[in-house]
Amino acid sequence: MSATVPATDLVTVTIDGIDLQVPKGTLVVEAAKLIHRDIPVYCYHPKLGPAGLCRICLVEIDGMPKLQIGCNTPVADKMVVRTLSDKANEGRRAVLELLLLNHPLDCPICDKGGECDLQDFAMAYGQGASRMIDAKSSKPKAVDLGPTIVLDEERCILCLRCVRFDDLITHERSLRTDDRGAHAIIATATGHPYVSDFTGNVTELCPVGALTSKTYRFRSRPWDNHRTTTTCMQCSVGCQMHVDGRVQQIARTMSVEEDDAISDGWLCDRGRYNIGYVTDDGRLTSPLYQQNGEWIQIGWDDAIELWANAVRDAIAADGAASVGAIGGGRLLNEEAFLLQHVYRALGVENLDWRAGRMVRAWPGPLPIRGHHAELAAADVVITYGVPPAQTAPVLDLRVRKAVANGATLISIGDHLASAVLPCVRVATFADAVKRIPSGAKHVAIVWDGIEVADAHAIAAWAGALDHATTTFRLYVPGEQPNAFGAEAVGMLPRDGGLDTRGMFEAARDGKLRALALLGVNPVLHFPDRDLAIAALRATPFVVVSELFMTETAELATLILPACSAFEKTGTTTDLAGDVLPVSAAVPSPESTLADGDMLVALADLLGIALPAPAALDATIRELAAATPQNPPLPAPDGAPRAIASGETLRVIVEASIFSGGGTLAHDDRLGELRLTPRARMHPASAAAFELEEGDAIDLAGPERVRLDGLTVAFDTHVPEGAVAIVAGVPAAPANALRGAVAVTIAAKRRAAEAGVLA
Amino acid sequence: MASPVVEILTKGIGELNLRDIDVYRSTGGYVQLERAVKELGQKAVADECTGSNLRGRGGAGFPTGRKWSFLPNNGRPRYIVCNCDEAEPGTFKDHMLLEQTPHQIIEGILIAAYAIGCHHAFIYIRGEFQDGFEIMRDAARQAREAGIIGKGIFGSDYDLEFTIHRGAGAYICGEETGLLNSLEGKRGEPRLKPPFPAIKGLYGEPTVVNNVETLAYLPHILKHGAAWFASVGPERSPGYKVVSISGHVKKPGNYEVPLGITIRQLIDECAGGLRDGRTFLGVQPGGGSSACLFEEHLDLSYDFDTIAKAGSMLGSGAMVVFDDTTDFVKASFALIRFYAHESCGQCTPCREGGSWIEKTLARIIDGRGVPSDIDVMKSACHQITGLNLCALGDSIEPFLGSVLDRFEGQFRAYIERATPVPERVAV
């Protein structure tokens, strides 16, 4: 470990008789880890730093009369540390006795049993019996802290890791201490639940069973769990994750602490908790074929045959141009590759992964792909469009780290980069560029991939940059977890093929005969909902591979029940271009197939040769690493952005990891996390329209588009003259507005009449 | 015998309205501050303070000049905060100084501020001192009107701003880093040291925290010279001290004396001795955190080092005298309950240990003690010492440990009178 550290910066320290050399400033607890002497800690955490509260890490240091805490003592040259001397042992025994004095004997019913630091250290260093004969202090137990977390105040040892996490890592500061002394407890602001995209992390940080997940409560013991390490496929960040299965069902997921490169050891609540859908009753379990308005169950052989016949017949009748396939962003790399491989082998070029608002997962040939950890080291972070806080929360933690280290955060236009960090708000990209502090060496832009004009602006600016003095990195969190991978393996139309919109228009006009939709839900996400519906209705053969009967699946001719990401093995590609392993953690339900297996069967019937697995693997890695060969971005359409007039409101479409379509809609345990349809407005704008919080409104746009039943909520972060809605909320899908940029309020109902509570 | 009582800080209290700046100035007030700024210069003032060997009068007894010398020369703004969060049981000297001679305190603070190159000084007044706060506020207003606070004091080019800040009921805010956190608008929880306030204090900048009394001596040290102060009493613990004497004495009160007189002198010659017909059992020499001293200690010199060598501490200079009517079980309980109540709760030993001992003593007093309680308490309070984040946790053992030793009989008596079978008690 000293290879890259200059010798002058090394010091020698002796720990329990073993000499070692470490960089100056290394904490005693970290130095001890190097010789596998894990000094027990509670409040100290490598990512949170020392706090000096628990006092369990006491060690004896020669020359110092009192025991010292190893977590806040940097090694000095020639320091001699004793962690197992009588004095150190006695100090630890004393601290453990004191921690256990009021700690409830909950082990048999506590979720942490078996992986609890208090149990472990008590066994190793404690004394066995309590000397207190008074009653243990009583504090609230099973406190419903929020939708995801249960808090047991009696078990809490006040290490404050949770509070410090919410302060130093998320910067949200909604967890706090209340009162002081022996009466101190953990709490939130009175009346406010603990709501955040990152709540689950505190259950891992908590050394005891004080903070536990509602979804895991009383479900399993760690020794009963079978652990698989995989990559989360709920967004494009690619967090590494442990999946703990128990008797072939997923009991819980946990972060990978050593995943410094991607997740930094954290998970967002979507990735962590959205697992219930895997065993939901709504899962499709056999192929379904539409006949005379009814769904009939058919076998896989028949299903694949129907699919193959439909495609073959369509090509025979109207050529390859009458066939299309949309999908890949939620598939594994192998599956996305096979999809475009099979269809291209048939001469089909109507291929697209995009079923939402994004125009690109990777905007062009610029060699500026940013990696997650680098983002935390940026001097300036510019968010352009929907911010990472809404689409890729764990990536946003890197942004928060950058700002905590002094980076400037600039957000452009209608979307505020952060509700918890100070940021500069500007109107245009040109303005943002002007606000880059002189002397900034590392600039990062996080772009949502939606507006073509944005991409051109970034490309133009990056092209003119002096890369010798300024490093520039671009991050594009995709709408779908494997957007980057799907795009890299070729799920974009080439040589005059139609993109998604083109396919839908062709379909609506009767020119498409067979359409395949694999892992996409355009009816909920495609910007023009009516067009998507019309297209699917007009296409004679629509095959949909899905887990649930979604809005899109309902319009299919043939539904193929797919495996979830927890039930198949392969690779996915994150937004930085890393090819990451996905490993099946549980067996898939009978009669479901991985999309890859479906495509293999299809290829077999169609007589298409497939590459061997090893060759496929190599190809995928090459493609991911290469500069994308996709067609260039179209020119911006030059349409002016909407300006609100007195009567109209500008529409701002936002995202959320809890919008609730797809798998989240089928996870009953997370019902409280799903968003209800809301229209957020600046209080002044609301006042201009005589709206109060809690009123229900209907929005209307040009060409008679409507979006009904939104609840008004005030938010001073929303610019005046605008209304912000979240895309993908099934009860009020934003795409019903068909991309309208300005709307009027067609109707409003007071909260009381609307029956909606504020 | 000549009374040991002197009048330096306490001169004029009770006779003159020292809250009025004109009255204060008529006694020579603010002359030294002006002299410091206009004649002496910062270094000379700091040297006088160091040369006087003035040790902190708030409890820790750290040499003041040395504390100032820890400030780094890094160009950062510096702060001085006067600690008027007097809450150590038995101490009431700063309360008197605050209400009776606020200008003397202001002068001391500003002299120190000037000496260390600070342009914004603070005083942190405990929340309960509502009267004192209003008095200080009025005094500061007068000083500002007289050009002693603000831009270019005394017509010089030295700007010196002064802010009065109130606490809100937390003894731990008397600990210097707890005070700084409280002054920053946070929970008054002590910080890990290092870094020390001199390096990273208020707002992360180099800061000095000094007690009211310590600072109040500065004008006098400048007036009479460092040697005048350093030559009084023991060499390492020189000068004068306002001692708050209370408990079982005829004349409790604040008495300003030279360090080095004996404990006996303080009790008999200053505080009028014990009440009639009573005998002496013990004395807590330096506030609630000090171990109890007994008959054999009465002729010890009252100074920092002698008292420390005797196993106790001079601390804030608060003496509580116990005669033979004292119930040491209840007295201990009052202090332990105090520490448990004032514990900030950050670190395990103080938080859990203080509460444990409090519960035990409460049960004993309630008549449900058991014989093992004595040894358990001795062991418990001993094991807490030395493991804590700040000195409050270390304050739990001294008094209780010393009286458990000397007056174990009183504790046993409660236990012998107790109901035989202990019940669980909710605290």
Added chain:
Amino acid sequence: MSVAHTEAGVADWDPNVFREGVYFDELYLKLRAECEELIGMYEDSRSALIPMAHLFQEHEGFTSPNALAAIAHLLNLPLAVVESTISFYTLFYRKPVGKYMLQVCRNLSCIINGAEEIMAHFREQLGVGHLETTADGLFSYEEVECLAACDRAPCMQINLRFRYDLTPAMVDDMLAAMRGGTFPVKPLAQTQAPGRTWKVEQDTGRKSAGGVGVSDPNNAGGVGDRSGVIMLDRVVNDPAFAARSRERLVRESQLRPSSGDGGHH
């Protein structure tokens, strides 16, 4: 401590939404100017948190949820942070307290000088215990830690104003005065100098002696007093006097006859 969910969509709750209409009613608009002045006194605005909380509490009698939210808004801090800070300090009352906040010292010097008798007497007379409020909302009673007035034990504070050398009879007189709607006058029997200032040559008959030449501070009007100290104590203890100038008060004191009625506050 138990946390209730908000009713409409827990996931929708946004801690950063400031509801202007709810918090800034007239009182708050009035206090806002003072708050901004307090903020201006410090290099970091958060330092104004405790002074602002005192300000709101002085007007509302406790630190109300609205006050906490207003402070959070003015200082741009999360509400949880403000609440966490306020909850640390015992002088901030989280719930409304009685008109008179009675805080009796229960620490060492007071305990060994008869505080237990006083505390028992209070509990008996009020019918409430430690940290409780009488049903009529008149008194809140708390047993507190050392008030730094150990030489005048037992002692207490009423709405943060000291009362020393307590006896059960004094307690009765004070309670009667407060029940009658007046802030209790320092009983005449109470000993002298407001500060604890001791001259060595003293008359040991009294419990604590005052200085030479200082008249009894409770002598009405202070006529004949040459220092003006007495009147100033009354000034400090009675808000009604606070606004008047020193000169005027001294002048008034010289005009007022020595009626022995204990003054008026």
